Amino acid sequence: MRQAQTLVLFLDYDGTLTPIVSRPDLALCPSEVKRQLEKLRDLPQVYLAIISGRSLQDLRQKVGVPAIFYVGNHGLEVAYPDGSHKKIFSSARARQLKRITQNLKKSLKEISGILFEEKGPILSVHYRNVSQRYFALISQVLEEELQQWRGRWKMSHGKMVLEIQPNVDFNKGKAVTEILRAFPFPGLLPIYLGDDQTDEDAFRALKDQGLSVFVGPDGFPSEADYFLENPDEVHEFLSRIREVRLAGSPCP
Secondary structure, eight states, X not given: OOSOSEEEXXXXXXXXXXXXXSSGGGOOOOHHHHHHHHHHHTSTTEEEEEEOSSOHHHHHHHXXXXXXXXXXXXXXXXXXXXXXXXXXXXXXXXXXXXHHHHHHHHHTTTSTTOEXXXXXXXXXXXXTTSOGGGHHHHHHHHHHHHHTTTTSEEEEXXXXXXXXXXXXXXXXXXXXXXXXXXXXXXXXXXXXXXXXXXXXXHHHHTTTXXXXXXXXXXXXXXXXXXXESSHHHHHHHHHHHHHHXXXXXOOO
């Protein structure tokens, strides 16, 4: 990190910058974390990208740091530091997802605690606050609904969440690869921090060309190079990166 000419830091949001909470809307970015991100952004040859399964609009509102990359919905939406945007989604797909959402809400309306999060091109079905006896039923209902759409939609798994996604070729790893094309420089070091299954694509994308850090307990199966225990250790790690870049000396 000290010797790299350019650093690109990719940071997941939920479970990485902020702890996992019972409802997505409660995962607020602390003011001290925002200041930390701003200080990193302002360092010479250091670039930040916040990459999440949240919608792009929600992610930007939660973090609120200008002039950095934001990647929403696992790579379906990208906002660049200059304000430009890229989206991989059509109006026809939006209409389809609206119908899927209506059908699922009707089928699962009797299950207490279930939460439907409509994120534009993706529907997240959260079951963290649902009785465990309904877990298998929720998954079954989603699979049966998707069978009607002839492979145009797929289901992915996260931490106590199932997501309905368009069945197109995208993931966080592809988003990372695309962003790195903007930095065709020698001495580039990308670093990715994430805590969920969806981050594994990014860990694989950076094999032999960057550093990957899984955020969670030691021993959890992951393809990351290193691990940190929790968001508090992430914040400490980011502080040490800044110290190294400012001082030009190794971390203590």
